[in-house]
Amino acid sequence: MKISQNHIQDTNKSGLQSHKENFDFLANNLSKKGANVEAIVSKLKDFQVAIPSWALGAGGTRFGRFSFYGEPSSLEQKIQDIGLIHSLTQTAGAVSLHIPWDIPQDYAAVKELANGLNIKFDAVNSNTFQDQKDAKETYKYGSLSNTSEAVRQQAIQHNLDVINIGNQLGSKSLTVWLADGSCFPGQNNFQTALQNTENSLKEIYKGLPADWSMLIEYKPYEPNFYSTVIQDWGTSFMLANACGEKAYSLVDLGHHLPNSNIEQIVSVLMLKGKLGGFHFNDSKYGDDDLTVGSIKPYALFLIFNELVYGMQNNPQNPDLAWMIDASHNVKDPLEDLIQSLEAIQEAYAKALLVDQAELKAAQLNNDVVKCQEILQDAYRTDVRPLLAEARRLAGGALSPINAYRALGVRDTLIEERGKHTVATGL
Numbered sequence: 001m002k003i004s005q006n007h008i009q010d011t012n013k014s015g016l017q018s019h020k021e022n023f024d025f026l027a028n029n030l031s032k033k034g035a036n037v038e039a040i041v042s043k044l045k046d047f048q049v050a051i052p053s054w055a056l057g058a059g060g061t062r063f064g065r066f067s068f069y070g071e072p073s074s075l076e077q078k079i080q081d082i083g084l085i086h087s088l089t090q091t092a093g094a095v096s097l098h099i100p101w102d103i104p105q106d107y108a109a110v111k112e113l114a115n116g117l118n119i120k121f122d123a124v125n126s127n128t129f130q131d132q133k134d135a136k137e138t139y140k141y142g143s144l145s146n147t148s149e150a151v152r153q154q155a156i157q158h159n160l161d162v163i164n165i166g167n168q169l170g171s172k173s174l175t176v177w178l179a180d181g182s183c184f185p186g187q188n189n190f191q192t193a194l195q196n197t198e199n200s201l202k203e204i205y206k207g208l209p210a211d212w213s214m215l216i217e218y219k220p221y222e223p224n225f226y227s228t229v230i231q232d233w234g235t236s237f238m239l240a241n242a243c244g245e246k247a248y249s250l251v252d253l254g255h256h257l258p259n260s261n262i263e264q265i266v267s268v269l270m271l272k273g274k275l276g277g278f279h280f281n282d283s284k285y286g287d288d289d290l291t292v293g294s295i296k297p298y299a300l301f302l303i304f305n306e307l308v309y310g311m312q313n314n315p316q317n318p319d320l321a322w323m324i325d326a327s328h329n330v331k332d333p334l335e336d337l338i339q340s341l342e343a344i345q346e347a348y349a350k351a352l353l354v355d356q357a358e359l360k361a362a363q364l365n366n367d368v369v370k371c372q373e374i375l376q377d378a379y380r381t382d383v384r385p386l387l388a389e390a391r392r393l394a395g396g397a398l399s400p401i402n403a404y405r406a407l408g409v410r411d412t413l414i415e416e417r418g419k420h421t422v423a424t425g426l
């Protein structure tokens with residue numbers, strides 16, 4: 001299935017007049033307050049978020065998995081699905097592949113397909129948390145941190161292979177997330193595990209092409225429940241510094257203990273020029289990987305406030321690799337991604353409304369109430385007409401979720417692919 005411009009313009013027709021009224025009203029109010037509405041809309045239009053290849057099928061839990069039907073069963077179909085949401089949202093112009101789940105058979109054909117849908121290849125993700133068929137060594141007791149040199153070597157080589165695959169597709173970064181850790185006290189020597197990990201990462205780093213970066217993801221627990229080698233941003237930051245200037249930390253929103261101040265982490269990493277990438281999701285308890293903005297939208301806004309500040313004030317920090325990393329059991333994955341993209345854009349737009357100069361002045365005066373008023377005034381603004389306008393200008397749908405349903409996308413996918421398909425991945 002492909003969604004044409006005609007389809008989109010058709011579904012937009014009925015909402016155009018009221019969109020125009022809503023947008024004009026909001027733009028007028030914001031302009032009176034001194035906001036540059038045109039600049040904000042243009043930033044929203046340019047903002048692209050990579051879709052992880054593993055989010056296109058229904059996720060699952062260790063207890064079970066329920067298919068959403070019509071799921072993609074090849075890399076090509078996954079890219080086609082991203083093409084569908086990109087044509088509606090104009091915000092999903094990239095894919096992040098997981099190797100070995102998504103090894104291309106025909107590189108030229110995959111590149112051509114993605115190109116035709118305006119989709120770029122973002123960070124490639126390595127996988128040393130599962131044993132692959134016919135693998136010589138097992139990752140049961142860790143990969144890059146393993147006490148066995150042969151296991152570490154296999155894991156290093158896998159990462160180098162992933163770089164090679166990404167290079168052929170035009171990716172420019174490698175994301176490393178390790179499941180390494182221990183389940184019981186005494187199982188691991190913490191220092192040896194960290195030292196082995198650092199040495200292994202340095203070996204991988206040596207194999208990075210000059211214009212690539214390495215993104216080191218952290219996570220406090222799961223699948224190991226007593227200790228994790230790269231448990232927090234400090235460990236990831238330390239390892240990135242040890243590797244060199246092309247290595248950065250990657251923040252995944254779900255990879256923090258409850259009540260962590262993620263916005264402060266983001267801010268400090270950007271000050272130090274070491275925030276390389278971002279994984280969006282939301283959670284109630286831990287790494288729940290729920291729809292972005294579905295549980296803690298104010299926290300998301302505060303994080304974006306720091307991201308916007310950093311993008312404006314920290315030239316020492318590189319452009320960020322933005323990605324959604326969510327996958328669960330109950331929604332149509334494509335509808336879920338559309339909702340996530342909307343929540344990301346909403347938080348970004350609200351953060352762009354914060355008058356940074358006014359906030360700085362209030363901070364210098366220690367006017368705590370005013371500081372809060374400034375942030376909450378931006379947060380309470382209904383910015384959805386700005387998002388719709390950005391999409392309209394880019395050729396997207398005024399309401400991607402309504403258009404998705406009106407066009408009967410899922411039914412068509414089920415017709416084309418059948419009901420009982422299984423996406424490769426988690």
Ligand code: LRH
Nearest residue numbers: 125177217252279287325
């Ligand atoms: C780890 C994680 C990581 C990805 C994905 C498959 O929890 O979120 O970011 O590699 O799972």
Ligand code: MN
Nearest residue numbers: 217252279325
């Ligand atoms: Mn992640």
Ligand code: MN
Nearest residue numbers: 252254287325
């Ligand atoms: Mn995760």
